[in-house]
Amino acid sequence: xxxxxxxxxxxxxxxxxxxxxxxxxxxxxxxxxxxxxxxxxxxxxxxxxxxxxxxxxxxxxxxxxxxxxxxxxxxxxxxxxxxxxxxxxxxxxxxxxxxxxxxxxxxxxxxxxxxxxxxxxxxxxxxxxxxxxxxxxxxxxxxxxxxxxxxxxxxxxxxxxxxxxxxxxxxxxxxxxxxxxxxxxxxxxxxxxxxxxxxxxxxxxxxxxxxxxxxxxxxxxxxxxxxxxxxxxx
Numbered sequence: 001x002x003x004x005x006x007x008x009x010x011x012x013x014x015x016x017x018x019x020x021x022x023x024x025x026x027x028x029x030x031x032x033x034x035x036x037x038x039x040x041x042x043x044x045x046x047x048x049x050x051x052x053x054x055x056x057x058x059x060x061x062x063x064x065x066x067x068x069x070x071x072x073x074x075x076x077x078x079x080x081x082x083x084x085x086x087x088x089x090x091x092x093x094x095x096x097x098x099x100x101x102x103x104x105x106x107x108x109x110x111x112x113x114x115x116x117x118x119x120x121x122x123x124x125x126x127x128x129x130x131x132x133x134x135x136x137x138x139x140x141x142x143x144x145x146x147x148x149x150x151x152x153x154x155x156x157x158x159x160x161x162x163x164x165x166x167x168x169x170x171x172x173x174x175x176x177x178x179x180x181x182x183x184x185x186x187x188x189x190x191x192x193x194x195x196x197x198x199x200x201x202x203x204x205x206x207x208x209x210x211x212x213x214x215x216x217x218x219x220x221x222x223x224x225x226x227x228x229x230x231x232x233x234x
Contacts, residue, residue: 028122078105
């Protein structure tokens with residue numbers, strides 16, 4: 001009997017956590033991340049007072065972090081499948097195939113689930129505009145998954161030195177984040193012929209962004225910045 005009561009309490013607790021996270025996604029999607037209060041989230045989740053959020057997440061930042069972890073786990077699961085399929089096809093996949101593995105999980109999940117589309121509308125723009133490197137922000141999932149994708153991508157871009165590679169990947173992540181945010185505002189986002197066109201165009205542009213040759217001007221300015229920051233001697 002005691003174990004059954006514990007199970008019921010745990011189930012109720014998880015249900016409350018989920019309702020609070022879904023409420024935050026809905027409100028962030030509708031009003032923007034900077035225009036939502038804890039009270040609104042609690043009321044939308046059907047809770048009586050703010051102590052429910054504080055009990056499960058401590059504060060709003062904890063709720064947002066937990067929401068990211070939940071969605072990241074979904075993305076990692078799909079991306080792991082994509083990477084397994086790539087490994088079955090080739091030891092050295094083409095850049096477009098790798099770019100597809102980067103984009104496909106978000107597209108698949110958003111196409112199937114309205115609440116994932118709300119998550120994109122509520123949170124993806126903050127990734128693109130953050131002062132923190134997007135490469136750091138997106139590494140909330142499986143380290144093994146990140147390393148598999150990173151190794152494939154680095155091998156496909158041998159023309160870029162390490163610093164150029166990091167800059168290019170940061171730009172790519174910001175671009176994808178802004179693009180999916182904009183597309184998510186459309187009535188039939190991620191579905192139908194329009195969704196398929198967006199998907200393939202996004203991959204095309206991502207490949208072009210990542211593989212573009214680096215100009216002499218960029219290389220020269222990169223060296224100047226590295227010297228100024230003390231990462232390279234003159």
